Amino acid sequence: MTTDIFFRKIRTYAPLTDAAEAAWTALLRENTYARGGNFIREGQVPHKLAFVVSGLFSQYYTSDDGSMVIKYFFPEQRIAGSMSAMLKAEPGAFTIAALEDTTVLEYDFAAFKQLVAQYPDIAAFYIKYMEQHWIVEKEPYEISLRHDTAKKRYEELLHRYPQLIKRLKKHQIASYLGITPTQLSRIFFANK
Numbered sequence: 001m002t003t004d005i006f007f008r009k010i011r012t013y014a015p016l017t018d019a020a021e022a023a024w025t026a027l028l029r030e031n032t033y034a035r036g037g038n039f040i041r042e043g044q045v046p047h048k049l050a051f052v053v054s055g056l057f058s059q060y061y062t063s064d065d066g067s068m069v070i071k072y073f074f075p076e077q078r079i080a081g082s083m084s085a086m087l088k089a090e091p092g093a094f095t096i097a098a099l100e101d102t103t104v105l106e107y108d109f110a111a112f113k114q115l116v117a118q119y120p121d122i123a124a125f126y127i128k129y130m131e132q133h134w135i136v137e138k139e140p141y142e143i144s145l146r147h148d149t150a151k152k153r154y155e156e157l158l159h160r161y162p163q164l165i166k167r168l169k170k171h172q173i174a175s176y177l178g179i180t181p182t183q184l185s186r187i188f189f190a191n192k
Helices: 002-010 018-025 083-088 109-118 120-136 138-147 150-160 170-177 181-191
Strands: 029-033 038-040 048-054 057-062 068-074 095-098 102-108
Touching (some): 002 048, 018 120, 102 109, 109 120, 120 138, 150 170, 170 181
Antiparallel strands (some): 029 102, 048 102, 057 095
16 A cells, blocks of 8 residues: 555654554545656746656756756655745746656645645754755755766766666666766776
């Protein structure tokens, strides 16, 4: 059952009471997105989050020259959403799209925030998740984009997400690393 996968993952961040789990379960809706389908579109005011049960999302924006710049990947057992846009209730700068056929458990962000206020254990999860994925993981990546070579960023991606690399196309990897596919090909060639 998909909710079992969901709560097993949630409990790796914080234990939940039965009451908190029941309240959160009431918010969950299973949905599927075909490859290429959008969970959230750039310019849309987002209202929901999605726990990826199977499949893969990417979060990207379109640069001034019209190219796609991938900011993040959401593989299985990650929660996808445009957090800053939801927190500010304004149009988001990102699109989140399925790179593969993707099954998710979606839930409304405003309703979830009510649960955060009502259940201390859900609040503990929320804090721990945000700390881990929006600070601990994100900050080094942002520093790396400014200071590390493309080769070093690629090696770090290989080290942190070896299974994810196998599921991505070269242009997607290049976009995430902030380089061109040609530059990525040079890195591949140099690593052989």
